[in-house]
Amino acid sequence: MSKSYVEVQGVLHVHSHHSDGSGSVAEVLGAAQRAGVDFVVLTDHNTMRAKQEGWEGWHGSTLLIVGEEVSTRAGHCLAVGTSSSILRRRPVEEIIQDIRAQGGLSFIAHPYGVYKPFLRRRDHSWKDWGINSYTGLEIWSYMFDWARQFKYYRWSECVRDPDRLIVGPDPQTLSRWDALGRRARVVGIGGVDAHARRYPLIDVVIFPYEDLFRTVRTHVLLDGPLTGDAAADRDSILRALGAGRCFASYDHLSAGDGFCFSAPAQHLLMGDEAAFSHDLDLVVASPVPAAFRLIRDGLQYGEAEGRRHVFRADGPGVYRVEARLNGRPWIFTNPIYLRG
Missing domain, CATH: 3.20.20.140 (Metal-dependent hydrolases)
Known part of the structure; x- marks a missing residue:
């Protein structure tokens, strides 16, 4: 960002x-x-x-x-x-x-x-x-x-x-x-x-x-x-x-300070809304290694592990992230809304 x-x-x-x-x-x-x-x-x-x-x-x-x-x-x-x-x-x-x-x-x-x-x-x-x-x-x-x-x-x-x-x-x-x-x-x-x-x-x-x-x-x-x-x-x-x-x-489990979910190319942060016009990178950054799930319109769209990952949004949708530590629920972000 x-x-x-x-x-x-x-x-x-x-x-x-x-x-x-x-x-x-x-x-x-x-x-x-x-x-x-x-x-x-x-x-x-x-x-x-x-x-x-x-x-x-x-x-x-x-x-x-x-x-x-x-x-x-x-x-x-x-x-x-x-x-x-x-x-x-x-x-x-x-x-x-x-x-x-x-x-x-x-x-x-x-x-x-x-x-x-x-x-x-x-x-x-x-x-x-x-x-x-x-x-x-x-x-x-x-x-x-x-x-x-x-x-x-x-x-x-x-x-x-x-x-x-x-x-x-x-x-x-x-x-x-x-x-x-x-x-x-x-x-x-x-x-x-x-x-x-x-x-x-x-x-x-x-x-x-x-x-x-x-x-x-x-x-x-x-x-x-x-x-x-x-x-x-x-x-x-x-x-x-x-x-x-x-x-x-x-x-x-662990302090969530520093966790972020964003779309840097369009300067979007969790909670933001924008019209979807082309494929967009959605970036997840975590203060500690975690397991990420990207949710789009209520369904799992992608998953990854680590401290940072870039997901690719290829269409409109309501995108949010869930993060787990050692299988335990940790962080639930607000969505980035890419409207069609």
Whole structure:
């Protein structure tokens, strides 16, 4: 790429004691700073009280962005970048429109969030795919990835070593994302859905914030460096997120910093759209050797291994990259859209 970008990484979909999380906002921020993330998007259920209390902004090395997780009739939607809380008891389309009118971004949370840890099936999935005005999808939800594999009779094992249960984004979510991308840009993000559940009877916190903040992160490519001005930096991150200039990375395996998917000849980066006019090189670069899969319109188009590879796009399509380390899911980029 002839233009250089500044990469920041953060965690999205976090709950505090303002809804059903266990920690205070200060505790969330302390965990984020210890985990070394650049920003945190707090999304308590149906409240922006943390913003009203003045928490949004820089706290040491971490920027806190306050949004909310809106409980709608169709499912849960993350509203990020809004100025006030969203009224939720109304049609879903109106909710999405309100988020947009406030200059915010809307992401469908855990789109296929269904799991059955014992006898009872729990369904937190999105129910209305006829609506298409949202910004994007939470393509990888760490807690729902874990919950799909969790069984009560394996409680100790599942909680002691949660990494063993992580298998990557739900295939149904990826399939839906690929299908949606054929009509318009639909941004994919990673989320942790952090609650840090506290069990006072046994004096333990399950999935502490700091541990979760070291797992699935969203890496964002900015036009320039962060400045220390909270409002300007928040807007810079949200602009890049809205444009899809980001990727989800399971940083517990290896830091995804420096990973890139681009089409240098046309100065295209993940999230960009352009008309396809001739064959085009798509370049994948990784900070460590990995196994790459190039996906076009939902189907595998090519594969390679190493730290860098050039794929050849010979037709229009929605192209994205999946990367694995030792067979484990690691990075899922947003697409480059080459329209026919």
